[in-house]
Amino acid sequence: MEFPNINPVIFEIYGPVGLNWYGLMYLLGFAGAWLMGTIRSKAPGSPYNAEQVSDFLFYGFLGVVIGGRLGYVIFYMPMQVLEDPLYPIRIWDGGMSFHGGLLGVLVAFWYFAKKSNTTFFTIADFFAPMVPIGLATGRFGNFVNGELWGRVTDLQSTPWAMIFPKADGNYRHPSMLYECILEGIVLFFILYFYSRSPKPKMAVSGLFLLGYGTFRFIVEYYREPDSHLKELAEFLSMGQILSLPMIIGGAVLMILAYRNQHKTANAV
Template identity: 50%
Template sequence: MLIHPQIDPVALQLGPLAVHWYGLTYLAAFGLFFWLGVRRLGHAPFKHLPQWQKRDVEDILFLGVLGVVLGGRVGYCLFYKPAYYLSNPLEIFAIWQGGMSFHGGLLGVMLAMVWFARTRQRPFLQVMDFVAPCVPTGLAAGRVGNFLNGELWGRVADPALPWGMVFRGAGDLPRHPSQLYQIALEGLLLFVLLWWFARKDRPVGQVSGAFLLGYGFFRFVAEFFREPDAHLGLLSLGMSMGQWLCVPMMLGGIWLMRRKSA
């Protein structure tokens, strides 16, 4: 049985300015996106499309950051605590208190990419096909932040599980380090599969569909080991909110892939 190390959430203190580990993982996520995005320009079909340039990666990153932060926050408020934030609307803006939703962030990024596609006169699905393979490493970086903070821990595990871990604040029983599972599945494995799939020229929409299906499936599996939100618990059919939000993702991914392969 392992014990989660006591890690100071503040990585660096410069007078009144505190740099948190979670903020650094976000910076790492954005840096990885830019690095991969520049290399994505060399993949088909983008290397044959002269309108796709490095400045597009910069613009997409800027818009994507806005979409992640705004969409992630609004999504958390709507999906996980709608009654609370309806009663306390000003706290929606208290981002420093925590509370972000991946699914909300995804919707925020999609809206940002709609704006990018329209202003650049590019097909929306072509833009999403460009973005999708560059996202999983950022998701992995975010889960590293969750692990360092000792938050979003897993469900209680069999005491015989060699990597079962006790998290401070979660009691004395060993739990699944579900953040590490998500790093491996939604982050690294999804990146390898998607990057390989996207290197060849695919019908428009298939790479986006593969991302939706892949992330939805891996997150659905990881949720079996992740502790459900205390104020929600398990919902209908014994599924968590995260699993229910993955269902339309997987269906949308299947539809995109079948639509373009038919």
């Protein structure tokens, strides 16, 4: 299957000023998160109102963009900065790290917790189900950009394999679509249905970390590692190394959440 001929630029106003599909996907992701957050804010017992949701999403947006870009540069392309000092700000060329974006969002959680006089995990549990919306649109943006393609395969074992123009002419896994489906759509529904009823504090956050880390670890077997990390990827890819703490941390949070709930119930 040939990669569909998609122009990454939707329209240009003048020179580099315009709108591309990659940027639009991020906007749609935040719009979807805002819509879901607004709906959740109106539910009985919600810790935040619609205005606070909008306020946090602004800080969350900054955390995702700044953390995601810096994470990509630090984790995957550190030497590129020596060749091109402006490389970190060329977001329109693609290249964002989820793990870096997560660290940026954690900083936003900490700041907003202090600002709203709530706790870190109150915020994390409330917003965690919205994150997969942005993950799904972001990975689809990677697909439109024809970047982050998968490992070489063949049509016999993978009938949906594609030839990506920016790659080497071999059939490859469309791994960004695997991530869109697993880390985005599937994880969204898991968190959505899990969080519809009250859960102990930290449980929703823990399930998000556990779910994302597991799905990302699996997809990394089909995703082409960065050229300067291929030797490392013979054992574990950088994405898998960064996902392992998420899997462990998520499991620990869920265990602690239900253990604390059990202790509280017994105390009563």
